[in-house]
Amino acid sequence: MNEQQFPHNFLSLLSAENGFDEESFIKAHQLNDAPTAIRVNPFKPSAQKTDQQVPWCADGFYLNTRPSFTFDPLFHAGCYYVQEASSMFIDHIFKNIRQNDAEPVKVLDLCAAPGGKSTLLNSAIGPADLLLANEIIKTRVPVLTDNLSRWGQANVIVSNNDPKDIGRLKSFFDIMLVDAPCSGSGMFRKDPQAMNEWSEANVELCHQRQERILADVLPALKEDGYLIYSTCSYSQQENEDILDWLCQEFEMESIRMPIYKEWGIVETKSPLQKAWGYRFYPGQVKGEGLFAACLKKKTNTGELGTFKNNMQQKISSKEIDQVKTYINNPDNFYYFKVNDDWLAINREHKETLNILQRHLYLKKSGVRVGKLMGKDLIPDHELALSTIINKDAVLQTELNHDQAIQYLRRDNIDINTTEKGWSLMNFEGHALGWAKLLPNRINNYYPKEIRIFSQAPGKD
Template sequence: MDNYSFPARFLDSLTGEPGFNRERFINEHLAGSPLTSVRLNPFKPSSMKINTQVPWCAEGFYLDERPSFTFDPLFHAGCYYVQEASSMFIDHILKNIRPEKEDAIKVLDLCAAPGGKSTLLNSALQSSDLLVSNEIIKTRVPVLTDNLTRWGTSNVIATNNDPKDFTHLQHFFDVILVDAPCSGSGMFRKDAAAMKEWSEANVNLCHQRQERILADIYPALKEDGYLIYSTCSYSHQENEDILDWLCKEFELESIRIPIDKEWGIVESQSDVQKAWGYRFYPGEVKGEGLFAACMRKKGDTTGTSNYKNNSQQKLPANELDIVKAYLNEPDDFYFFKVNDDWLAINREHKESLNQLHRSLYIKKSGVRVGKLAGKDLIPDHELALSLAINRNAVLSTTLNKEQAIQYLRRDNINIDVAEKGWSLMTYEGHALGWAKLLPNRINNYYPKEIRIMTQQVL
C-alpha cells in the first residue's frame, strides 16, 4: 500500500478528528499486516498457547504469528474465537456498567453476525442472564448460530429480524448493543474491499441507516437500561454526530467509561451534547479502527412489558425422561419440542422465550438435544458442543490431532474401538461432534455444512 491508496478525500475528512495523527496513521497502514488476536472461551479452558494479553479484555490475547485456525481442532471445539482486539473493548464497557446486584439481565446484540461480540457478551454473563443474538441479514444467520453453538452456553436465543420487529418488545432489554453497519474505514488494513467502497456519500448513507436502526430499537430498551453503540468507522458523522442525535432525540445520558491512558484509546466528546466516545486508531492501540460509546436511557412513565404465558407444552413423560438423561442438572432446564426436535433452555428463560416467539423469527434457542427414535436419542451437534451435556450418559472417543482433522473433514476414521453406538468425538477432552460406532466401521456425523473443505499446507 502507498499513501495514494486511500480513497479520495478520506484523509482530509479525518483532519481535526480527536486523536488523529495523519503521519502515524499512514505509516501504520504502510507497515503491513495487523496483529492477530484471539479471545479464550472461559467455559472451555484449553492448552492453547497464548502470549500478550489484550489490556481491556481478560480473555483476549495477541499471537506472535497467525496460525492455521482451520486446522486447529480446539478452534472447532469452541475453545477460543479469533477476534480483532479493539472489538473486545465491548467487554470492558459491559463489565463497567453491569449493576452490582443479583438480578438477572437480558442483553440484545442487534447486528450480531458472525458472532464475535455475541460470544464476548456471553462470556461476561451468568447462566441466569439471557442473551438474544439477532442478525438482520438472513444469509448471515448460519455462521452466527454455528459460532454460538461452539461457545457451548444454553442461555442464548438467536433471531433473524429487522430492528423494527423489536417494537413489540417494549422495555424488554437491560442492555442493547448496536454494532452498527458503517462505512468500514476502521478495517482498511484488513479488508481492501472496504477501502474501494468508501466515499463521503456512503458515510452519509450509513449515518441515515444508523439513525433508523437506533430509532427502531430504542423502545425495546428498559428505562435505566444501557445502549452500547459501536462502529468500525472513523467518520464523525457515524460516531460523535450519532451521539449528539441520540441525546437530542431520546434524551439519553452519556456514560463515561474508565480507561487507562497507556492503552492508547482516544477519549472524545460530541460537539453539542459532549457525550463521551472512545476512538481506536492503529498505531495508537494494538488493534484496528473502532468507535464505541455507552448511553443510559433515563427513567420515564411508560410501563414495562409484562406478557405472561403460563401454558406448558404437553410432552410425553416417558420421552422427556429419556431426553433429560443427556443433560447435567436437567431440572434446571425447560424442555420443549420444535417439530421432532427436543430442545432445552435454562428454566428461568421460559417466559422470555415465549414472549420472543410471539414477536420474532427464532433460529436457535438454548441447546438442541436431538430426536427420539423409539427409546433411543439421535443426538444433535448442538448437544455435543454444549456445556450442559451429561458426559456420563454418552460414549466418548479420544482422537489425536491427525484423527481429529480427519473427523472435521468428514473423512473416514480408522481407529480400533471396542464399544458400539453413538460416541462423542473428543480432542484434548473437548467435544467436536458425534460419530456412530458400528461393528465394521465408524459413521462420521460431523455436520457437512461446517466441515473443513480446504487442504492443509504443510
C-alpha cells in the same frame, strides 16, 4: 501504502479529529500486517498457547504469528474465537456497567453476525441472564448460529428480525448492543477492498441508516437500561454525531468509561452534547479501527403487554426423563420441542422464550438436544458442543490431531475400538461432534455444511 492510496479527502477529514496521529496511522497501514488476536472461551478451558494479553479484555490475547485456525481442532471445539482486538473493548464497557449490579439481565445484540461480540457477551453473563443475538440479514444467520453453538451455552436465543420487530418488545431489554452497519473505514488495513467502497456520500447514507436502526429498536430498551453503540468507522457523522442525536432526540445520558493512557485509546466528546466516545486508531492501539460509546436511557417508552400462553405443548414426562439423562444438572433446565427436536434452555428463561416465540422469528433457542426414537436419543451436534451435556451418559472417543482433522473433514477415521453406539469424538478432552461406532465401521456425523473443505498446509 502511502497517503495517496487512501480515498480522496479521507485523511484530510480524519486529521481534524482530536487525538489523531496521521504519521503513525499511515505507517500502521504501510506495514499491512494486522495483529492477530483470539478470545478464549472461559467455559472450555484448554492448553491454548497464548502470548500478550489484550489490555481491555481478560480473555483476549495477541498471537505472535497467525496459525491456520481451520486446521486447529480446538477452534472447531469452540475453545476460542478469532476476534479483532479493538472490538473486545465491548467487554470492558459491559463489565463496567454491570460491576455493581447482581440482578439478572436480558441482553440484546442487534446486528450480531458473525458472532464475535455475541460470544463475548455470552462469556460476560451468567446462567440467569439471557442473550438474544439477532441478525437482520437472513443469509448471515447460519454462521451466527454455528459460532454460538460452538460457544456451548444454553442461555442464548438467535433471531432473524428487523429492528422494528424487536422495537415492539417495549422496555424488554436491560442492555442493548448496536454494532451498527457503517462505512467500514476502520477495516482499511484488514480489508483494503473497503477503500474502494468508501465515500463521503456513503458515510452520510450510513449515518441515516444508523439513526433509523436506533430509532426503531430503542423502544425495546428499559428506562435506566444501557445502550452500547459501536462502529468500525472513523467518520464523525457515524460516531459522535450519532451520540449527539441520541442525547437530543431520546434524552440519553452519556456514560464515561475508565481507560488507561497506555492503552492508546483516544477519548472524545461529541460536538454538542459532550457525550463520551472511544476511538481506536491503528498505530496508536494494537488493533483495527473502532468507535464505541455507552449511553443510559432516561425515559420510559411503555411496557410490553402481558399475555396468556395457551400454546403450551403437551409433552410426555417419560420423554422428558429420557432427555434429562443427557443433561448435567437436568432440573436447572426447561425442556420443549420444535417439531421432532428436543431443546433445553435455562429454566429461568421459560417465560422469556414464550414471549419471544410469540413476537419474533427464532432460529436457535438454548441447546438442541436431539430426537427421541423409542428408547434412544439421536443426539444433535449442538448437544455435543454444549457445556450442559452429561458426558458420563455417553461414550467418548479421544482423537489425535490427524484423526480429528479426518473427522472434521467427514473422512473415514482410522481408529481401533470395540465400543458400539453414539460417541462424542474428542480432541484434548473437548468435543468436536458425534460419530456412531459400529462393529465394522464408524459413521461420521459431523455436519456436512461446516466440514473442512480445504487441504491442510503442505498437503497436495
